[in-house]
Amino acid sequence: MNRPTKAGIAAVALLSSLSLVACGSGFTSTTSAAPSTAAATKSKITVLIGSSGEAETTAVKTAVAAWSTKSGTPAEVQVASDLGQQIAQGFASGSPADIMYVGDQFAAYAKAGNLYDYSAQMTNKADFYPSLVQAFSYKGQLVCAPKDFSTLGLVINTDMWKAAGLTDADIPTTWLQLEAVAKKLTTGGVVGLTYGPEIARLGALMAEAGGGLVDASGAATANSQANIDALTFAKKLETEGVAKNSKDLGAGWGGEAFGKKLAAMVIEGNWISGAMSKDYVGVGWKGVELPAGKAKGTLVFSNCWGVAAKSKNTAGAVDLVNFLTAKDQQLAFGKAFGVIPSIQSAADQFKTDNPNLVPFVNGAAYAQSLPAQPGTKAVIDDLNSKLPGLKTADPKAILDAAQTNLDAALKG
Amino acid sequence: MAQPTSTRRGSANRQGLAGWLFVAPVIVILGVFMLVPILMAVWVSVSDWSGNGSPLASGVNFVGAKNYEAILGGRGLTGQNFGLAIRNNLYYVLFVVPLQTIISLFLAVMVTRKALKAKGFFRTAFYFPSVTSSVAITVLWLFLFNTSGVINKALAAASIKGPNWFNEPAGVLGMLWTKLGMSETGALAQPGLFGISTWQWIQGPSVAMVAFILMAIFTTSGTFMLLFIAALQAIGDETEEAAMIDGATAWQRFRYVTAPMLRPTIYTVVTLGLIGTWQVFDQIAIGSKGDPAKTTVTPAFLSYQSAFVDLAWGRGAAIAFVLFGIIVAMSILQRFILGNADATASTRQERKLDAAARHLAREKREAESSRGAA
Helix, strand or coil: CCCCCHHHHHHHHHHHHHHHHHHHHHHHHHHHCCCCCCCCCCCCEEEEECCCCHHHHHHHHHHHHHHHHHHCCCEEEEECCCHHHHHHHHHHHCCCCCEEEECCCHHHHHHCCCECCCHHHCCCHHHECHHHHHHCEECCEECCEEEEEEEEEEEEEHHHHHHCCCCHHHCCCEHHHHHHHHHHHCECCEEEEEECCCHHHHHHHHHHCCCCCECCCCCECCCCHHHHHHHHHHHHHHHHCCEEECCCCCCCCHHHHHHCCCEEEEEEECCHHHHHHHCCCCCCEEEECCCECCCCCEEEEEEEEEEECCCCCHHHHHHHHHHHCCHHHHHHHHHHHCCEECEHHHHHHHHHHCHHHHHHHHHCCCEECCCCCCCHHHHHHHHHHHHHHHHHCCHHHHHHHHHHHHHHHHHC | CCCCHHHHHHHHHHHHHHHHHHHHHHHHHHHHHHHHHHHHHHHHHCECCCCCCCCCCCCCCECCCHHHHHHHCCCHHHHHHHHHHHHHHHHHHHHHHHHHHHHHHHHHHHHCCCCCCCHHHHHHHHHHHHHCCHHHHHHHHHHHCCCCCHHHHHHHHCCCCCCCHHHCCCEHHHHHHHHCCCCCCHHHHCECHHHCEHHHHCCCCEHHHHHHHHHHHHHHHHHHHHHHHHHHHHHCHHHHHHHHHCCCCHHHHHHHHHHHHCHHHHHHHHHHHHHHHHCCCHHHHHHCCCCCCCCCCCHHHHHHHHHHHCCCHHHHHHHHHHHHHHHHHHHHHHHHHHCCHHHHHHHHHHHHHHHHHHHHHHHHHHHHHHHHHC
C-alpha cells in the first residue's frame, strides 16, 4: 500500500474541518432562533408520548385531534418506543417534539434549558395537587404541568383472603397487622406479600416509617433511622418467608407475581388495574391504602407535559397542554386508561367513576415523591441494584452508601 | 527508459488527479459519517455539553480531562460504575474469547472431516445462530434461563436445583472463595483499582453474566467456524497426507501440522473476538440492562446509559474513548503474543519446504536401504 501523501492528508483535514464548521453553523442557527411567545402561529405541533398501550394511544390521539379541529392548528401524536432516548435525541438535534411526556428526567431537562417555562400561562395551576406541583418545580417554578398521577397501595387477592378466613375487618392498618396477615396468607406455593425490589416500592415503607430519601429542605437523609427501620422490616418479612420480592418469584414486576397467583398481596400502583382486567381476568382483587408505620405514607408517581424550549409554536403547544389538563379531558383519560387526574376538582367525579381506585386517590393526600434532581437517578438506580439482595444484606450498609452518593449528587 | 521526462510527469499528474476524483466519494462519505462524528465525539468528551442543541454552540465549555478523571479516578458512583463495568467485561472476554475460538476450531475440524456425512446440514446448523438476530437470540435466552425455564427443568430432572439465572448477582468465583471461608474483610474490602475492592475484583462473572457468556459462545462459534473451514480447505490434502506417511497420529497431525498452519486464522479470530466481546451491548440492553446488582453492566452499555439516561454526554463519550483505548491495547498485546501474521506466513513456507525436504530425504534413505538390502 502507498503511504498517504501530504496533499491527501491536507485534503482530509480541510474537508473535515469544513464539515465540522458546517455542522456547527447548522446547529447554531437553530439555537439562536428564540422561541416566539407572542402570537400563536399555525405551525404544526408534534406530541411525543410513551404509551402504556393501545388504550392510551387512542385516547391521546383523539384528544389531540379534537384540539386540532377546535384551534385550526395541525397536530400529530408520535408514540416513542424508547421515550427517554428519543427525547434526548430531539433536544440534541435542535428539533425536538413540541410537547412530550416528561418523567423522572424532569429536573435534568430543566437544568439543561430544554424545557419552556410556561407556568404563567397554565390555566389549572392552582388546581394541581401540591405534591405534584412540588415534584415538577424547578428552582421554585412549576415549569411542567402534571399530566396525571398514580400512588402505591396494597393490592389483595380476594379469593385467597377469603380462603384464609380473613374478612374486611382484617385489612391491615399497621405493620404488625400486615405481618400477621402475610403469615396467614403464606401457604405452600404462595407467599403472603410481594413487591418489586426497588426503591419505588420499598420507598413507601420508608414514607410510612416517617422517613424518605430527602427531607423537606431537600437535604439527603437516606440513612435516617426511619429508613433503616423500613428496610429492616422488609428484611424481616423476607427472612420469615412471608414476603418475597417479585424477582425471586421469577416475575418481571409485582403485578405479574400477583396476577400469576404467586403472592396473595402486592405493593403496587393503580396501574395494576389495567393488567388485572387485561392479562389476569379471573383473579379477584381489591386495592386498599397501605398500612401505616409511624404514620400513613405512600409514594406518588407522575409524568408531566413538557413543552420544548425550541418549539416553533410554544403558544399553540401551551394551549394544547391547557386543553389536555382540563377537567373533562383528564376524566376522559381516566376512563380510557385508569390514570388519576392531576387536578383536585376532578377527584370526586373520578372516585364515582372508579370506585375500586378510591384508596389510590386518597393516597395523594399524604404521598411523597422520589427525589428527581439532576444526578439522583443514577443514585436511585444504584440503590435499586442492591435491594434484590436485601434478604442477606445489611440495610444500614445499603443506606449508608446511598447517603454518600445522594449527598454528592444533590450538592453536585 | 527512453520516455521523455516531461510527458511522464504530466501524465502522472493527470493520473493523480483522476485518482483523487475516483476516491473522492469514499473520502466524502467516510469524512461525513466517520471522521466528523469521531472528531465531534472527541470534543464532547472534553466538554460539558448537556445535550441541548449543538455541542459546538457557544454555551458549551471546555472542561479538560474532567470527564475522564470522573470515570478513571475510581471516586464516587461514576468511578465505581466504570470499575464494575470493566470487571464484568474483563471476565466476559476472558471466558468468551478462548472458548469460542476452541469450539469454533473444533467444529470446523469436525465438519471438514471426509468421513462425515451430511456436511451441509451440520455446517448450516452450526452457522445458524450467527445469522439470527441477536435480539431474537437474547429473548430466546431469557426464556430458556428463566427460573422456571427449560434449562432449570432439565437441571431439575438431574436432581440439580438450577439458579435464578438472570437475577443471580453472585459471582461464580466468589461462591468458591466463600466456600473456602474467605469474605469481604480486611485488605480484601479496601477500595482498589477503579474504586472497586479486591474482593469484588475476584468475584468472577456473576451467574447472570455466565448466561450471557454461554450465549456469546453459542452465537459466534458458527461465524468463526466458517473462517476456520476456509483456512482448513486452503491447507490442502497433500500436507495432511505427507504427515500421515510420516506416521503421525490424528492428534499429532492436528497439533503439529494443522494448528500451526492455521495460525494466521487463529490470530484473526482472536482479534475479532476481542473487539466484539469488549463492545458487547445489545444483549445487555435487551436482556438485563445491567442487572442484577450491576453485574452485567459493560462499558459500552454504561456509555449509552451515561449519555442517554443520565444526560452526562461528555462522560458517555469519554467512556467510549477509554473503551477504544482498551481494545487497541488488547489487540496490540495479543499481536505481540501470537506474533504477526507475516512472520507466520513465512514460517509456513519454511515448514512446507522442510516437509518436502524431509520427504525427499526419507525417499533417498529408503532407496539406499533397498539398494543395501539388494
